Amino acid sequence: MSLLPGGVSVSHLRVYDWPAPDGVGRAGSGSPHLHTASAEAYVLLGGTGAVHTLGPDGFVEHRLAAGDVVRFDPGVVHRAVNDGDLEVLVVMGNAGLPEAGDAVLTFPPDVLADPAAYRAAALLPGPGASDDELAAAARRRRDLALEGYAELLDDVRRLGPAQALRPLHEAAARLVRPYVPHWQDRWTRTxxxxxxxxxxxxxxxVRGAAGHLASARVREARPDPAPRRYGMCGRLQTWPLG
Structure with missing residues (x-):
């Protein structure tokens, strides 16, 4: 299957039901993070909850009702907050780039400043790890992101969003820079x-020519049969990109 129309990808997200250290979310929350090049949208499918964002307008809570859509541009920190069985259809621009690392978690500044430390904190165990091991690592990653997020939220309220978010944006650019040539190649081909x-x-x-219609095709895909993977904000069901 080729990319979905418009060069997007979709995934079905069940937001983590792990209680958050800061007590936000009656059922838990995801990991605050931003994307460096790709826009993202949440379409609420069911349950109750919200998305918390940090951007040019500072901190904003976006309450979600069935059918609501919330979009975040690159650079906006977002956190899914689960008040009960929150399920979301995630629509990502630039299909393939987010999967290739276009997301930076809000770890504390010392971790963001050290690429090796960031990778060690962000990566989950590889093949052969049990589900319990994956869940524990994803939860540690979430909690570390919330630790940095608490500092960032305080800075946004104290200094204003532009000044507070600038160091995070600069750190994010440094962290993803080695991967950008690969992203450019993938984006160009897709x-x-x-x-x-x-x-x-x-x-x-516009010239009245319709030759491209003769090469039309129909494509279909089934969800990835593997167990839902541990994403930034919850368990993800995905579909093949290509």
Missing amino acids: VLHETDGTARALEGL
Whole structure:
């Protein structure tokens, strides 16, 4: 299956029901993080909860009702808050980049400043790890992100969002920089390729040409049969990207 229309990816998220150290969320919460190049949207499917964001407007709580959509641009810190059985359809721009590392967790500044320490804190155990081991590592990662998030939230309230978020944004850029050439290649072969195809189709249609319609295809995909993986904010069911 090729990329979904518009070069997006989707996943079905069940937000973690682990109680958060700061007591936010009656049922728990996800890990606060931001994306460096890709926009993201949550479509609420069921349950109750909210998304907490830190961005140009400071701290904002976005309460969610069935069918609501909340979008975050790159750079906005977001945290899913679970008040009970919160399930979300996650729509990600630039399908493939988020999966390739376009997310930075709000770890404490000393961890963000050390790429090796960041990788050690962010990566989950590899093949062969039990589900209990994966869950424990994901929970430790979430709690460390919440530790840094608490400091960041205090700075946003004390200094204002622009000044408080700047060090995080700069640290995020440093952390992902080694991966950007790979991202550029992937984006060119996928999202840009699709965008260019639309541009060519429009150029043809304005001349009355419809040759591209003859090569139309139908594609389908099934959810990944593997157990739901441990994502930033919860357990994820995914579909193949390509």
